[in-house]
Amino acid sequence: MTATPHVLTPIVDRPEQRVWIASALAAVLLALPISQMPLPPVGVTEMLLGLCLAATVAASERWASTTVRIGEQTHNLTLGEVPLVVGLMLVSPGVLLLARITGAFVGLKVFRRQAGHKTAFNIVHLTAETLVAIGLAAAVAPDGLHDGLRLTILGTSVAVAVATGGGLAMAAVMRITAGRPPPGTLVVSTVREGLFASLVASGAAVMGLALWGVSPLLLWGPLAVTTAIVAAHRSGLGLVQANAIQGGLLTFTRSVTGEEDVTATATHLVEATRSLLSAELVAIRLDGLDDGHDPSWIGVGSAEASKLDHDLALDGRHDEAGCCVGSARETVFAALPTGWLAVGMDRASIRPHDRSAVHMVGNHAAVVLANAERGTKLRRQAAEAHHQARHDSLTGLPNRLALRSAIQTAIEADQPFGVLLVDLNDFKQINDALGHAAGDEVLTELAKRLGPVTEGARLLSRLGGDEFAVVATGDQAACVALGQQLNGEIGREVHISSYDLLVGSSVGLALYPDHGTDVGELLKNADLAMYEAKALGGGVAVFGTDSSGRAMRQLEISSAFRHALQEQQLTVVFQPIIDVATSAVTGVEALTRWTHPELGAVSPDEFIAVAEQTGLITELTHFVLDTTLQWQRLWAAAGLDLQVAVNLSPRSLLDAALPRLVQRHLATHGLPANRLTLELTENSVITDPTRTLAALDRLSGLGVRLSVDDFGTGYSSLSYLRNLPIDCVKIDKSFVLPMDGDPRARGLVAGIIGLCDRLGFSVVAEGIETQDVLDALQDMGCASGQGYFISRPLDGAGILDWVRGRSPTEARDSLCVEANNS
Incomplete structure (x- = not known):
């Protein structure tokens, strides 16, 4: 059985030229022993036998062959040993050589339409193989093959020589085309693969000759056995190789994740497909992308791309795998949602399951490319949302x-x-x-x-x-x-x-x-x-220098703040929060106020900064907690079960005594921890992440609910907050106020609400000042909201009257009171 290597040539560097040169040099070397062969007269009978041998060689190359791929090499295992051994016995060496060359040319070039450089190499290899067999016959039986023992020895010798020659030919081809010798294990495996088939074919030939001498009718038995062995061998190899491709699809899918843009993903797909299918040519055409680029083939140059476009435009036929095979070349096209996958193979080496494999790879590639396109769109949308969040919509400047x-x-x-x-x-x-x-x-x-x-x-x-x-x-x-x-x-x-x-x-x-x-x-x-x-x-x-007047006011505020805490000049007022969908009251926000007898109204920004700078922030937190929890208890006595929340400054979160302070106040007022929510600004959670997370874990361990206030004004992210024990996110009013008439602002708020919902955070929108904004938030699925449109801040007693004054359908059994010391 002849092992005929076929090279899967790469696209670049034109290795077929090197194959032509090597074949020509080998032909020159073989010309010397051929010229020394005797040329006895050829009779009609011998001529007819030669024609039969040539026909048998052509038929074995075309129909009685099995294609095997090893690495990037393709090998055809044929029944060429049968006419070789038979010819050694029936015809002269010259007729045998001419018959094998003629038959091989017809089988490879005419029937299988093999490329010219491959046909030339295979014929040179077959010529060398025939000369070796003729030499072996002369050595084993110089006076003729007259007995079964010599014929058996010759058949075995020819099988070994053919298998070894096939492995050496494969090594030569790889050395010529790839520029490096193949691994020794690859050569050995090729010889071992071909030796069994060659022994079977040579044995069949020897047996057939022996039976012919007894009775020609006895040839039908070995012929049937040989045909069955070849069919089983081809079927088994096809199944193994098909299973290998199926298994390779898993690695293929894992190696191409689709996390990059579509073009980069397509490039990786080309490489992975070429490796999986050992194909000569793999390319992907991308059509209809959103990046504005024209359709283009990835994986090939412009000249090859034009050929692919031409082949794709031809009227092709659809095979059983659902792929279109261009009539001008052996290129299998598989449709993709974003274009086409093209896989080019040597016409002679295409196996039945190859086109099905291309179809399967195309299905996987379609999924990967679709994921890549979706990922690109999502990244683009995220980049646009990030840009909008950090830039002014009017001027385009950073915000x-x-x-x-x-x-x-x-x-x-x-x-x-x-x-x-x-x-x-x-x-x-x-x-x-x-x-x-x-x-x-x-x-x-x-x-x-x-x-x-x-x-x-x-x-x-x-x-x-x-x-x-x-x-x-x-x-x-x-x-x-x-x-x-x-x-x-x-x-x-x-x-x-x-x-x-x-x-x-x-x-x-x-x-x-x-x-x-x-x-x-x-x-x-x-x-x-x-x-x-x-x-x-x-x-x-x-x-x-020039701002000394304001600096003096800051000093006066700092001096008066401690006295204001001691004399209880600070007060707490509450602003209602409603359920956006139903308008039912769900809570109130407590706001700390300070009116100084001489300085007048002092803004929270001023006195909170002073409290942090002077170390009085703990006393301020104590005052707000105590006042808020006291109102909570009074509301509960009046029949309103209210949950309260207190804002914490970044400095308070770094105070190791904060959890004990919270626990003490809850115990003093006899309230369960889950009735208290503590709010913190988003910047406070990233000032000192290690200490902050430890404090939040301790507070959460008490059963206290945690909320992030004024989200969007700092430089944290929802992905970072997801790692904290946070229950609620409040969207800062600087995002909500522009919603009145600004579609881009509405889109930004809608995006924040959607992300919070997917991450499991409840959402409160601050700064609602119009019915239009309230309606928009309702459409976005925002849970709660507050603002002057709903109600201005009221004192504790005023909240009780305000809630009771609303219709019963708008009230709820539980209200959330958020105490904000800002």
Whole structure:
């Protein structure tokens, strides 16, 4: 049985040229022993026998062969030993050689339409094989094959020679095409694979000759046995190789996850498919993608891509696997949702299950590409949502969230920088006189002007309204100079419609590290300086110099705060929270207020900062907890079972005594822990993650509910909060207020609500001030909401009256009271 190697040639480097050259050189070497062969006269009988042998060789190459792939090599195991052994006995060496060459050419080139370089190599190999067999016959039986023993020895020798020659031929082909010798184990396995088949074929030939000498009718038995063995061998190899492909599909799917973009995934698919199917050509065409690119073939060059397009356009036939085979080449096409998979194979080596394998690979590739396309769309949507969350919808500049992140990054770099807050003077007059559309045009124009001026800065952002901010590098002189440039650009005329407008500005500057070492402190001090500049009529003011008046107020607040705690000047008022879907009251938010006899109303931002700086934050938390739990008990006595919640400052979360303080207050008022919710800002949970998580775990262990307040104003993420024992997320009003008339703001809020719902967080929206916003939140599936449209803050007694004054269908048995010390 002849082992005929067929090379699965790669696309590049044209290795077929090297095969042609090697075949030509081998043919020249073989010409010498052929020229020395005797040429006796050939009679009619011998000529007819030669023609029969040639026909038998052609038939064995075409129909009595089995294709075996080893690595990237394809081998055809044929019944070529049968006519070889028979010919050694019946015809002269010259006739035998001519018959085998002629028959091989017809079988390989005519019947199987094998490529020219492969046919040439195979014929040279067959010629060498025939010459070796002729030599063996001369050595074993120099006076003729007249007995069974010599014939048996010859048949065995020919089988060994053919199998060994097949392995050497495979090694030669791999050395020529791949440029490196094959592993020794691969050669040995090829010889072992071919030896059994060669022994079977040679044995059949020897047996047939012996039986012929007795009676030609006896040949039908060996012929049937041989045919059965070949059929079983082909079936078994096909089953093994088909199962190997089935098993390889699992590795194939795992190796190509579809986590990258579609183009990168398609590139990996091409490589994985080529490895799985050992194909000469694999390419994927991507059609109809959302990236705006024209359809293109991945895995081949432009010339090969044009051929594939041509083949795909031809009218093909559909085989049993559901694939289309182009009529111009042996390329199997499988349809994909995003285009086509093309697998090119040597026509002579295509097996029945190959096209089914292409079909299966196509199904897997379709799933992987679909996942990759969905992943690309989701990543694009996430990137757009992230951009919207961090950029101003009007000017396209980074917003407050991005500003805080840029300041934090600059702090971590620990190099001097400045934060400049820019406020437009009397901008409200433009809106009142010309309308908000004209005001938006002014803001857009000014944003364009400030861009070139701040190219060397870390960030230019719009905070909302008529405020801009810049994170500038350098010392005080450099930052002041930049502030003056900003004032100069803003002060130039702005042409809107038929009006030439003059806009002034006030710039406040806070420097790191002189005026603050954290984001909040720098923003606060820059804001103080900006108001000082505005009080002076514009220009640039630096914190600590021109803003001394505000610094004095901060000192007075700090001095008076301890006395205010002791004299109980602080009060708590409550703002109702409703179920967005039903309008039923579900809770109230408690707000801490302070009115000083001389300073007047002091904002929570002012006195909470003082409490943290002076170490009084624990006393403030104690006051709010005690007051809120006391109201809870009074409401319960009046028939209202209320759950209360208290906001915690970042400093409180770092206090190891906080869990004991909470537990003591709950015990004092006789309330179960699950009736208390503690709220914390999102930045507080990432200030010191290790200590914060430990405190949250202890609080959660008490049975207290935990909530994140003002979500979206910091730089945490829902994926990070998912790892904390959090029950609820409150969307900051800075996201809710713009929903009235801004579709992009609504989309952002809807995205946050959807993510919270999937992560198992309940959601409360703050800052509801219109019915339209309330209706939109209801459509988005938001659970709860609060704002001036629902009710302004009320004192404890007022809450009781307000709840009882609502219709019974709007009330619930349980209300949530959120005590906020801000």
